[in-house]
Structures are given as C-alpha cells and as structure tokens.
Amino acid sequence: MSVIRIPPTLRADVGGARNVEAEGATVRDLLDDLMSRFPSLREQLVEDGDVAPFVNVYVEGEDVRTREGLETEVRPGSTVILLPAMAGG
Amino acid sequence: MATYRELLAQVKSEIDEVDAVRARELIETGDPVIVDIREQDEWDEGHIADAIHIPRGNLESRVETAAPDRSRTVLLYCAAGNRSAFAAKTLQELGYDEPLSLSGGFTDWKRNGFPVVLSAGLDASRRARYSRHLLIPEVGEAGQLKLLASKVLLIGAGGLGSPASLYLAAAGIGRLGIVDADVVDESNLQRQIVHSTERLGEPKVESAKRTIEALNPDVDVVAYQERLTSENVDRILADGWDVIVDGADNFPTRYLVNDASVWHDIPVVHGSIYRFEGQVTVLKPGDGPCYRCLFPTPPPPELAPSCAEGGVLGVLPGIVGSLQASEALKLALGIGEPLVGRLLLFDALTTEFNEVLIRRDPKCPVCGEHPTITEYVDYVEFCAGTREPA
Secondary structure, eight states: OEEEEOOGGGGGGGTTOSEEEEOOSBHHHHHHHHHHHSTHHHHHHEETTEEOTTEEEEETTEEGGGTTGGGOBOOTTOEEEEEEOOOOO | OOOHHHHHHHHHHHSEEEOHHHHHHHHHHSOOEEEEOSOHHHHHTOBOTTOEEOOGGGHHHHHHHHOOOTTSOEEEEOSSSSHHHHHHHHHHHTTOSOEEEETTHHHHHHHTTOOOBOOOOOOHHHHHHTHHHHTSTTTHHHHHHHHHTOEEEEEOSSTTHHHHHHHHHHTTOSEEEEEOOOBOOGGGTTTOTTSOGGGTTSBHHHHHHHHHHHHOTTOEEEEEOSOOOTTTHHHHHTTOOSEEEEOOSSHHHHHHHHHHHHHHTOOEEEEEEEBTEEEEEEEOTTTSOOHHHHOSSOOOGGGOOOHHHHOBOTTHHHHHHHHHHHHHHHHHHTOSOOOBTEEEEEETTTTEEEEEEOOOOTTOTTTSSSOSOOSOOOHHHHHHOTTSOO
C-alpha cells in the first residue's frame, strides 16, 4: 500500500481527499488502481497511454520520467506525488 | 600593580610580532586570516585588502565565526601595533595556534607603500540601516555593497511580488524593476501587501514604487506598466538584471519568462501558488533545469485554474514570495545553496514542506542539447492548445 498525494486541482475527482491509498508494485499498477476507483481521473492523468505531459509524478522525491516512467517500481509505504504546474501568483 | 607600559611590554614578550615586510610576504605566500581590529572610522579611511573588520571590543565574540580554523595563521593589526598585541594575546587564550600582531600597525604598512583598500563606503546612515546584515559573516559590508549594486526584476506586483519586493527593497537591493500592467483592485488587498486601500485604481507598479521608496530610499525602482510580451521582453531584459523573480499569474507569461531567461542567461526564482499550496524553485540557465524541463507543456485550463478562479489563502503568497526573496538575496550575494535542481512544495493546510528533485532534460526544446525553439512563440496559443491532437 502506498500513499498518493492528490493536487488541489484533482481533488474534486477523488471526493476531496488530499491523500489516497493505492495498491501496486509499479507506478502503472498504482495509477490503474487509483483510476479504477476514480474513473474521471483517467482523462486528467493519461494521454496516449502514458502519464500526461503536464502532470509530473514523483516517487520518493524523484520524477518517474527520469527513472523508468510508468514501470518505475514503488515500494510499499512510499509516497507518490502527482504534480501539475501551477501558474498563480 | 602594572602600569599600561609594563603590561604592554609583558604582553609583547608573550606573543609573536611581524613587521610590515614580513606580513606582506606572509599574505602573498601563505593564507592568513587578516583581522583589522580598529574602530569603524579608522577602517573607513583604508585597510589591508581582504582584511576582516572586527573592532577590538567585539573580538572575542566574533573571531570564532570569522576564523573557525584555529590552526590557521591569524594576522592582527591596529594603527600602531599595541591594540593588536593585546588582541594576539586574547587569541592565544582562545586556543589559536599562530596569532601574529603587525608591529608598527597599519601606519607602518602605509609607510612602506604597501597597498591599501579604501572602504567603498557604507556611510553611517547605511551602516545603521543594514547593521543586522553587517553582523552576519556571510553578508557583512562586502555583501551589503553587493546587494546595493544588484538589480532584480520582478514579474508581477501581485501576491508574490508584494512580499518579494518589500523584502528585497528592505534588504537594500539597489535597483528593483517591476513589470505589471494592472491597477490595484479591492480583491487584491487580502494578500497584496505592497498596495493599500488608498491606492485603489492606481497602477500597481506606481503603488509598489511609492511603498518601496517610503521603505528604503536607497532603492531605485524602475516601473514597467505593461504586460510582459514577446515584443517588449528583450527591451526590458536589456536594462540589465542579475536575477528575475517570477510572480506572474498565468502560464503564457511563465513560459515567456523562461525562454527569455535562458536566452539572456539570467537566473529565475520561480514561485507559484494556489489555494493552500505553493511551489518554489530556482531555474538557473546552464546549471539546472529550466521551466520547460520541469513542465514541458502547460496543463489544460480545467486543470489549471488561476487564483482569481480558485482562490488563495491570503498569507500563502507571503510565505512563498518571502522564500523567493530569500533565494534572490542568496543569488545576489553568491552564498548558500539555492534551490537549483530542487522544487520546494509547501502546504499551508498541513504545514508541510516537501522537496522533489528536478533535472535538466537533454531533449528540452529550449535549454537542451539540440534546441528546437530558438525564438519567441505565441505563448497564449501555446498555452491554450495543449490538448489538441497533433
């Protein structure tokens, strides 16, 4: 079980939660588990079968694009951060 | 009971002295810490290059910060070599291996025709204003003079630009440029503390300029009452800026600031906010990722509501904008470890700071090895059309 941090702009899709627990050994499994429970997230997070380019996914503080992308391993108890850009100032 | 002369003779017999010629050799061949223990007015009239100024009265309390390595030679001097003899004795007692007193002092040094540095000149009023900076070894007089010679450009005089501009002005940044086309609106005042109720309807850059000038007359404020665009960005950056503080409120400006900063080779202190959460990083061209490495494409509008649409806790830009000011000051001073390659995330609701690593993308279209974007694009279109099929 890992914890996924949900950014404020996606919280409406998960019933307002800031953190959601999900099961999976890789980022792909984890996001599949998340999106199976909150289907409206799929449109926000996935593009052409990959993580949408405007959302960064960090596992233990590292961008998965600099590791193995969706196949990046997620150890139980890890925190996964979903992070879209914010422009507000 | 000993007289002053007897005490001086006693102390001089217990310490090591060097004359001006030997001291100069030592400075040229060795690596001594040079400490000038005279009073402020004496120091102002000239001193030995690279000397640290610690008035005799503060020697015990400050020398360990200035010279933490007790095995390093410390060359102490005053005007004639008497006060520095007592200072050398004190350093012996503090456990320094090799404190040396310059016999004949600064007077003899000058008589030998050796080089003297004139203090660039913090006058008494500036010394008083910046005294809390002068006490910090990492800033000191040299650092304060750097700040007074620094030029920082703020993009936006809004939530982030308000605290950032106030703290940078208070710190004595010599020139602050502010780019903003808007006027002060009632809905701004919940967080934009550089403005005030009596400024409603006034251009934000004029309002900010008045507040800053009232806070610190040392600061030269350059007001650009215009929206940053592909057409004016080169003209504004050509005015010469050491650091850009990005407090814009929209994606087109963020990407424009990024591309321009890469091409002009100016570091950007990036801050952004939404509701309770903020992001801060330093985008330093050539030394870390650019904004496009971090976020290759902007999110679609429904995933990126502005503060005007989604709201923001009033104090949040105070925290994030102050962090930006802190990073900008570090860059101007050349000290510490700026947030290069690190994205700092703040959540006010849980009071948590998190940090993620961000890396330069070798395939980045702007700062990568083979850039494909080499001139300004239509940023509004770029940010509007991200989900259109190619």
